[in-house]
Amino acid sequence: MDRLRELFALVEVNGTTTAKAIQARIASSGICLDDFRLASTMAKLKELDKQQIDFACFSALVGEELLMLSRAFKRELIIPDWQEFCTDIGTVFKHVAPDRSGSNADYIPILRDADPEKWGVAICSVDGQRMGLGDVDVYHSIQSVSKPLTYAFALTRELGEFINQFVGVEPSGRPFNSLELLPDQRPFNPCVNTGAIMMAGLVASGTPELDARQITQTIMDLWERLCGGVAPVRFSEETMLSERDTADNNFAIAYLLRGGRGLPRGVDLHKMMDVYLSCCSIEMNAAMLSIAAATLANGGVCPITGQQVLSTDVVKKTLSVMQASGLYDNAGSFTLEVGLPAKSGVAGAVMVVVPNLMGFATFSPRLDAYGNSVRGVSFCQQLVDRFTFHIYDSLSGGRSGCKRDPRASQHNRKQRDLSDLRWAVSHGDRYATKVRDLMLDCMVAITLADGEIEAPEIASMAEAYAEIMGEQPDPQALQTLVAATQTQTQALGAEAPFAALLERLRQELPLLDDNGRELILESAFRVACADGEIEPEEDLQLRAIAHALAINEGVLELEIARFQRRLTRPS
Numbered sequence: 311m312d313r314l315r316e317l318f319a320l321v322e323v324n325g326t327t328t329a330k331a332i333q334a335r336i337a338s339s340g341i342c343l344d345d346f347r348l349a350s351t352m353a354k355l356k357e358l359d360k361q362q363i364d365f366a367c368f369s370a371l372v373g374e375e376l377l378m379l380s381r382a383f384k385r386e387l388i389i390p391d392w393q394e395f396c397t398d399i400g401t402v403f404k405h406v407a408p409d410r411s412g413s414n415a416d417y418i419p420i421l422r423d424a425d426p427e428k429w430g431v432a433i434c435s436v437d438g439q440r441m442g443l444g445d446v447d448v449y450h451s452i453q454s455v456s457k458p459l460t461y462a463f464a465l466t467r468e469l470g471e472f473i474n475q476f477v478g479v480e481p482s483g484r485p486f487n488s489l490e491l492l493p494d495q496r497p498f499n500p501c502v503n504t505g506a507i508m509m510a511g512l513v514a515s516g517t518p519e520l521d522a523r524q525i526t527q528t529i530m531d532l533w534e535r536l537c538g539g540v541a542p543v544r545f546s547e548e549t550m551l552s553e554r555d556t557a558d559n560n561f562a563i564a565y566l567l568r569g570g571r572g573l574p575r576g577v578d579l580h581k582m583m584d585v586y587l588s589c590c591s592i593e594m595n596a597a598m599l600s601i602a603a604a605t606l607a608n609g610g611v612c613p614i615t616g617q618q619v620l621s622t623d624v625v626k627k628t629l630s631v632m633q634a635s636g637l638y639d640n641a642g643s644f645t646l647e648v649g650l651p652a653k654s655g656v657a658g659a660v661m662v663v664v665p666n667l668m669g670f671a672t673f674s675p676r677l678d679a680y681g682n683s684v685r686g687v688s689f690c691q692q693l694v695d696r697f698t699f700h701i702y703d704s705l706s707g708g709r710s711g712c713k714r715d716p717r718a719s720q721h722n723r724k725q726r727d728l729s730d731l732r733w734a735v736s737h738g739d740r741y742a743t744k745v746r747d748l749m750l751d752c753m754v755a756i757t758l759a760d761g762e763i764e765a766p767e768i769a770s771m772a773e774a775y776a777e778i779m780g781e782q783p784d785p786q787a788l789q790t791l792v793a794a795t796q797t798q799t800q801a802l803g804a805e806a807p808f809a810a811l812l813e814r815l816r817q818e819l820p821l822l823d824d825n826g827r828e829l830i831l832e833s834a835f836r837v838a839c840a841d842g843e844i845e846p847e848e849d850l851q852l853r854a855i856a857h858a859l860a861i862n863e864g865v866l867e868l869e870i871a872r873f874q875r876r877l878t879r880p881s
Contacts, residue, residue, distance in 0.1 A: 314376075317383050318368050326362040329355040332371075339382040340392035340439025346615055347378045347438070387437040388667060390719040396441050398714075401871045402692050402864075403431050403443045412676035412684035415656040418552035424450065424657070424675045429685055432600035435668040438613035445673060446596040451549045453655030454486065454501070455599065456529075456589040458636070459536070460509050461500040462620055462628045463529055467516045476512060476574055477505045479631055486638040486681055487559050495570035501635040501653065504563050508574075510586035511567070515575040522584035530592055536602035537594070538614025544593040553587040560586070596671040599661045603669020606651075629663060633701075637687070640680040648690045649700035660686035664699050667717065695864030711862035712824045712831075727825045732780050744818065745826045746779065749833035750788070754795050755811050756837045756851055763792050770840035778833055808851065815858040827859040831866075835873050844873070 321327040321335050332355060333343055343352055354371050363371065372379050381387055389395050407429055415421040430445035464473055475496075482498035484490050489504070491497060497505035517525055530543045537543075564579050573579065594602075605612045606629060610620035620628075632651035637644045637660075644652065652662040658675035660683050674685035694700050698715045734742030753771045757763050768788065775783045798807045815830075822830075834855050838848040849870075856866045 313380070314369055314372075315365065317372070317380060318365050320383050322365075322368075326364050327368065328360065328363060329358045330360075332363070336379070336382050338393055339385060339387055340389065340396075340435065340437075340441065341378075341382050341387070342438075342440055345438055348375055350374045351379065381437075385719070387439055388435050389437075389439055389716045390722075391716070392439055395716045397875075398696065398868050398871075399431065399433065399441065399693075400443060401868060402689060402696065403429075405692060405867070406685050406689045407444075409685055409688055410676065412678050414658075414675045415677055415681070417556050418549065420451070420546070420549050420552055421657055421675070426675050428658070428673060428675060430596045430673045431670065431689060432596040433668055433670040434600040434604035434613060436604055436608040436613055436666065438604075439668075440597075440600070442597050442600075446600075446671075448673060449544060449593045449595050450657040450659060450673065450675075451546055451590060451655070452592050452594050452599070452659060453590045453657045454506070455653050455655040455659050455661050456592055457501045457506040457509070458628050458632050458653050459533060459602075460506065460513060460529065460589055461631060462624050463532055464509055464512050464516065465624045465627060466532075466620065467513070472516075472574065473509070473512055476571065477508050479634065481634050481641055483639055483642075487563075489559075489563055489566055491566070491570065497567070499635040500631055502638070503560060504567065506589075507560060507563050507582065507586045508567055510589065511573050511577045511582035514581050514585050515573075515577040518575075522581050522588060525585050526588035526592070529589060532619070533592065533594065533598075533602065535615075535617060535619045536605045536612060537598040538601050538605075538612045540601060540614060541595065541598055543598070545588070546591045546593050549593075550587055550591040553590055554583075557583065557587060596659065596673040599659060599671035600669050603661045603663045603671060605669070606663045607665050607667060607669045629665065632663070637682050638680050640678075640682060640687075644682075644687065644690070648694050649702055650690070650694070652690065654682040654686065656681050658683045658686070660690065662690060667699075692864055695862050696868055711860060712828050712865045713862055714865065714868070724828075727829065728778065728780070731829065735779070741821070741826075745822070745829060748815065748818065748830050749778065750775065750783070750791060751811050751814070752830055752834040752855055753837045754791055755808050755855075756834045756848055757792075758795060758807065763796065767840070768792060771837055774833060774836035774840065777836065778829065808854075812854055812858045815855065819858070819860055822859070827861060831856055831859060831861060831869065835869065839873055844870075 321331045336348065337343060341348065351372060414424055414426055428445040428448055430443065430448065432442040432446040434440045477500055478492050478496045478498050480492065480498050482488065482502050487503045491504060497508050499505045500509050513525060520528065526545065530545065534543045561583060564583055567573060568579055573582065601612070601614055605619055606625055609622045610625045611618050629651040632653050633645060635641050636651060636653040650662050650664060652660055654660045656677060658673050658677070660672045662671070663669050672683060672686035672689050674683045676684045678684050678687065696713060698713045703713065731742050731745060735746050753774060757767045757771060772783055772788060795807050834852055838844045838852060853866065
């Protein structure tokens with residue numbers, strides 16, 4: 311009963327709540343109101359509509375789905391600070407949007423004529439938290455995004471050893487439509503055209519009782535289960551016909567394969583090509599692809615339905631292939647910079663998997679020289695620059711450029727860090743004292759950005775210090791520090807004290823973990839914001855401090871945006 315009252319207290323006002331308030335609490339956690347796990351609760355809330363809900367009614371309301379509601383209410387899902395995370399994603403989304411480099415694929419009319427300005431990003435966590443920005447509901451042919459799932463589909467038909475006889479798993483380093491093969495005449499991997507066409511042949515040979523369209527429908531059904539059936543998976547006849555009319559290179563690949571190792575079980579070449587071209591002509595949108603990616607991130611269990619769509623073993627093999635070869639001959643650079651399994655398509659989609667956390671998909675038709683979406687790749691790069699998503703970020707040992715881990719509550723972590731710092735300083739810990747002293751030095755440096763430190767500015771420093779340390783600074787010590795810095799400025803010039811501070815930060819950097827560096831930067835931000843805005847000179851100095859602390863540029867941009875929101879928030 312106590313735990314129920316705890317949940318009720320999160321939505322009640324003067325002893326009652328409303329259906330709207332309960333729905334708002336759920337939605338703010340990232341869970342959609344049509345989520346299957348809350349179907350019973352949502353139906354009851356619809357009946358109650360505008361009625362006042364007391365504790366007894368609330369208790370009866372939530373009983374059947376209490377565990378899920380408790381996790382949503384108490385922010386215990388995989389990304390606890392969902393709203394903050396969405397805001398940060400929005401910052402990256404807007405940062406990428408102005409990029410208009412690249413151009414549409416032009417080999418078929420439907421790709422050539424697509425609106426190049428379309429730009430969308432959709433995210434789904436393994437707990438089913440979902441968001442979308444921009445053009446996430448625009449249907450488009452998935453093109454090469456289909457290739458990993460065709461491979462997964464073949465694995466589900468228990469064709470694993472058979473697949474290995476005909477298709478490799480090596481990065482090609484070649485354009486996606488290259489006719490080159492491995493020395494043993496196998497395609498390099500299932501994600502280039504040679505491998506995908508051979509995979510279509512393997513699927514066709516494994517289902518001799520089905521024609522090409524029936525095979526495609528079976529694969530479309532698999533896609534629909536992957537994305538939880540939130541929207542219908544469509545087929546574009548126009549795309550299929552255009553693909554076939556311009557498929558000379560792909561037919562050349564098919565004949566090359568038949569003339570080399572041969573086709574599996576003597577499958578009909580034209581049936582194989584129809585399966586391949588049909589899979590490329592499947593239509594979905596970014597919102598659907600993000601859920602499919604989340605299903606892969608969740609070991610094959612769809613977060614939206616709870617259904618085990620693919621086995622974990624199939625998922626592991628599929629993600630491995632995506633990691634090595636998902637972005638054509640730019641896959642190596644993408645793995646180096648982003649470090650996540652992904653697959654792109656020439657219609658402008660990029661589907662990305664963050665294992666055990668989330669899937670996301672981007673859509674923007676303009677492509678780079680490799681055939682990958684310019685905005686999509688840029689978004690991935692910038693996302694990994696800000697969050698601990700790279701597969702090897704765990705090697706950082708607490709020094710990841712202060713990148714954020716959305717799995718951890720940033721508020722709770724910061725409060726814990728502050729508590730630890732205050733306690734350690736009170737007991738004379740050398741590391742904690744060093745962090746505190748660097749914080750004070752940065753505060754003074756930022757305050758001196760306009761040339762003088764006046765009494766109100768000293769008061770602002772003292773207030774910022776108190777907010778962080780939980781106690782007022784020693785007034786005499788603060789005055790002494792300010793006076794010494796001003797004397798140094800007069801003797802050596804306005805830039806000398808700040809240059810000395812940056813050098814000290816660089817020297818101390820090996821001894822500072824991410825928590826310490828974040829606190830030092832925050833202290834500078836608090837002082838810069840004290841007068842209600844960040845002046846240009848202060849902005850330059852904040853960036854210089856962040857650079858000296860080896861804080862990622864992307865993380866700094868998020869921090870600037872966060873403090874700007876704080877400045878504009880109504881008091």
